[in-house]
Amino acid sequence: MAEMNAPRSDSAGSGLRVAFLGLGVMGYPMARHLAQAGHEVCVYNRTASRAQAWAKEMAEYRIAPPAATPREAAAGAQAVFMCVGNDSDVREVVCGEHGALAGMQAGSVLVDHTTASASLARELANLAAAQNVGFVDAPVSGGQSGAENGVLTVMCGGKPEHFAHTEALMTSYARAVTLLGDVGAGQLAKMVNQICVAGVVQGLAEGLAFGQAAGLDMTRVLEVISKGAAQSWQMEQRGPTMIADEFDFGFAVDWMRKDLGLVLDEARQNGARLPLTALIDQFYADIQNMGGGRWDTSSLIRRL
Numbered sequence: 001m002a003e004m005n006a007p008r009s010d011s012a013g014s015g016l017r018v019a020f021l022g023l024g025v026m027g028y029p030m031a032r033h034l035a036q037a038g039h040e041v042c043v044y045n046r047t048a049s050r051a052q053a054w055a056k057e058m059a060e061y062r063i064a065p066p067a068a069t070p071r072e073a074a075a076g077a078q079a080v081f082m083c084v085g086n087d088s089d090v091r092e093v094v095c096g097e098h099g100a101l102a103g104m105q106a107g108s109v110l111v112d113h114t115t116a117s118a119s120l121a122r123e124l125a126n127l128a129a130a131q132n133v134g135f136v137d138a139p140v141s142g143g144q145s146g147a148e149n150g151v152l153t154v155m156c157g158g159k160p161e162h163f164a165h166t167e168a169l170m171t172s173y174a175r176a177v178t179l180l181g182d183v184g185a186g187q188l189a190k191m192v193n194q195i196c197v198a199g200v201v202q203g204l205a206e207g208l209a210f211g212q213a214a215g216l217d218m219t220r221v222l223e224v225i226s227k228g229a230a231q232s233w234q235m236e237q238r239g240p241t242m243i244a245d246e247f248d249f250g251f252a253v254d255w256m257r258k259d260l261g262l263v264l265d266e267a268r269q270n271g272a273r274l275p276l277t278a279l280i281d282q283f284y285a286d287i288q289n290m291g292g293g294r295w296d297t298s299s300l301i302r303r304l
Contacts, residue, residue, distance in 0.1 A: 015039035015062065018169060019073040021082035021093050021100060022114075023050045026140065029147040030083060030113070033173035035061040042066070044073040044093075070094070071103035079166050080104060083113040083140075086258055087120045094124060101127060109134035109165045113154070115194075115255075117262050118184035121157060125183040134162030137183060138170065139190035143251050151175040155193070157185030191263045197297070198260060198280045200234045205301035208242055218243045238298040250296030253287050260284070 015038035020031035023045040035041045035058050042064035045051040051066035067073035070093045074080045080100050082093055090112060094100050100110065110128055112121065112135070121137035128135040136158035146152040152174040156163055163179040170177045180189050207230075211218045222239045225231070241247070260281040267274045286303045287295065295302070 016078045016169065017042070017064075017076055019044065019067070019070075019077040019080040019100070021045075021070050021073060021080065022084040022089075023054055024083065024085075025144045026113070026147045027083035028054060029144075029150075030081070030152075030173045032058060033150045034081075034169065035063050037169075037172040038062070039169070039172075040064060042073045042077065044068075044070050069098040070100040071098045074100040074103035074108075076105065077108060078105075079109050079111060079169055081111045081113060081169075085114070087116050090114050090116055090120060090124070095127070101131065101133065104128075104131070104133045106132035107134075109136060109162050111136045111138050111166050111170070113138050113140050115139045115190050115259050115262070116187060118157075118187040118191075118266060121184045121187050125158070134159065134165060135183060136162050136166060137186040138177075139186055140174070141190065141193050142174075147173060154178070155180055155186040155189035157181055157183050157187065157189075159183075187262075188266070191259075191266055194256070194259045194263055195274065195277050197234070198256070199276055200232050201238070201297055201300055202276075202280050202283065204232070204234055204239060205242065205298070205304060208239065209301055209304040212243075234298070238296070241296075242298050242301045245302075247292065247295035247299040247302070250298065252294045253284050253297055253299060254293040256297045257281065257284050257288065 017040045018034055019042045020027060020034065021044045023031060023043060031041055031043050031054065040062050043051050043054055044067045055063060055066050084090055084093055110133055125135040136156050138154050138156045140152045140154050142152040150173045154170050154174045154177040156179045167177050180186060208218055211221050226235050260277060263277060283300055283303060287299050292299050292302065
């Protein structure tokens, strides 16, 4: 691939022209942070009314009108970001006559924040390279609150020059943006993250259920053990709501099962043994069967 162009200042101001595809609970605030950082943002969303609502909210900033297609949004952009649902959604947004790649200019970079497969990342990188477009797979951690507050953790895979082209842009909604290796490394790192999260949540669910069965004041117990070796983000953020039996928020079980499916597929290919992860995936299937597909992942305690 030819050497990537350095990010250029937009003639109308100091920001860059960028596109953001997918305005779900994560993408909506991420695109907002880009606009608030002074960049000219053009958004696309499959449900057009969502994009119109975003544009209305951000009218005081230097934004472009919402696009009717990903191709239209990507036209003239120096970087295109996307955050959609799964592998098939990514292909729908990127590929084909109306996909983002059809509108991207040589020297620009496509960044995928979707939690997807590492094989898809490599596939997209090859498609992008064929038209001198860079690619970075960049799944995020931090949930909706992290996106809203601009403090996400971004795990990236790609070539250093492509990462450098987009790193500063990503810091508008993240507190940590790290290149971990070649294309696919970001998705693989996110899989590590989800393996660890699933184990911690199940352990927390069992501990809290045990304490409740023993008749302990679990609010006080959490206050004590969160100051010791058992402390975790999940304990501090989800422990109190688990005790209160509240799950109508946060990262949905349906999405965690999608992520763990990616993990288990990758493990079958690389030979990694994940007995606990496979078991917890089935526990999440139990939650879905209870009607809790949209409950937060901390709802594992419900099945206990």
